[in-house]
Amino acid sequence: MSDPYKVLGVSPSESDERIKAAYRELARKYHPDSYAGNPLSDLASEKMKEINQAYDQIMALRRDNGGRGGFAQSTASASSSQFWDIRRLINEGRISEAEELLDGVQRHVRDAEWHFLKGSIQYARGWMEDAYDSFSRACEMNPHNKEYRAALSQLQWQRNNGRPQNAYHTGGRMGGCSCCDVCAACMCADCLCGCLGGNGCC
Numbered sequence: 001m002s003d004p005y006k007v008l009g010v011s012p013s014e015s016d017e018r019i020k021a022a023y024r025e026l027a028r029k030y031h032p033d034s035y036a037g038n039p040l041s042d043l044a045s046e047k048m049k050e051i052n053q054a055y056d057q058i059m060a061l062r063r064d065n066g067g068r069g070g071f072a073q074s075t076a077s078a079s080s081s082q083f084w085d086i087r088r089l090i091n092e093g094r095i096s097e098a099e100e101l102l103d104g105v106q107r108h109v110r111d112a113e114w115h116f117l118k119g120s121i122q123y124a125r126g127w128m129e130d131a132y133d134s135f136s137r138a139c140e141m142n143p144h145n146k147e148y149r150a151a152l153s154q155l156q157w158q159r160n161n162g163r164p165q166n167a168y169h170t171g172g173r174m175g176g177c178s179c180c181d182v183c184a185a186c187m188c189a190d191c192l193c194g195c196l197g198g199n200g201c202c
Contacts, residue, residue, distance in 0.1 A: 003082070003084070004053070004054035004055070004057040004058045004061075004084075005054075005058065007050055007051060007053075007054035008022045008023055008026060008051065008054050008055065008058070009022060009026070010022045016059075016062065019055070019058055019059075023051065023055045026051045027048065027051060027052075030044045030047040030048045030051060031044075031048060032044055032045050032048060060088075061084065061088065082113075083102070083105075083113055083114065083117055085101070086098050086101050086102050086117055087117065089101070090117065090120050090121060090124065093124075095121055095124050095125065098117070098121055099121050102114065102117055102118060102121065111141065111142075112137075112138045112139075112141035112142035112145065112148065113138070113142075115134045115135070115137040115138040115141065116134070116135065116138035116145075116147070116148050116151065118134045119131040119132075119133075119134030119135040119138065119151065120151070122134055123151075123155070128155065128158065128159070131155060132152070132155050132156070132159060135148060135151050135152040135155055136152060138151075138152075139152050
């Protein structure tokens with residue numbers, strides 16, 4: 001899947017207005033009306049379709065990132081990501097699809113972001129220890145990324161403060177469930193949504 005920002009020839013850090021301006025400029029250049037009777041009209045139509053799809057994808061990502069979200073919700077990271085489609089699936093709650101795509105990535109391409117997204121999926125499944133390991137790996141590989149550090153910090157807090165004494169572990173998964181578990185998870189999720197660009201989950 002093409003990077004929508006590359007299609008429009010803009011940087012993910014650009015403002016919405018700059019994105020719209022770039023879109024309009026390309027739309028004027030490749031609009032089918034400009035190629036009526038021209039042998040290049042089919043190519044122009046295909047290009048116009050690609051431009052429209054790219055613009056729609058970017059706007060959808062930015063709308064999603066302004067609302068509810070989770071670990072994989074940072075606007076800048078999502079929009080510049082080679083894994084932006086996986087982030088979108090995670091944010092839509094399509095965890096199995098996201099995991100299938102992520103696990104299909106070749107090992108030599110599994111960078112810090114791959115481990116971060118793996119941790120996001122594990123967190124969504126309730127596999128807190130596995131998520132912690134994945135977030136830790138992401139931070140080791142890219143220690144200056146604020147998104148990865150925030151996720152690890154919140155999960156560290158949950159490990160230290162949010163787990164009751166009777167919780168148990170099975171194969172790296174956290175088992176047992178009490179009111180304390182539920183409250184701690186909700187508090188952690190709400191903090192994460194707030195610090196990663198959302199408006200809070202609750």
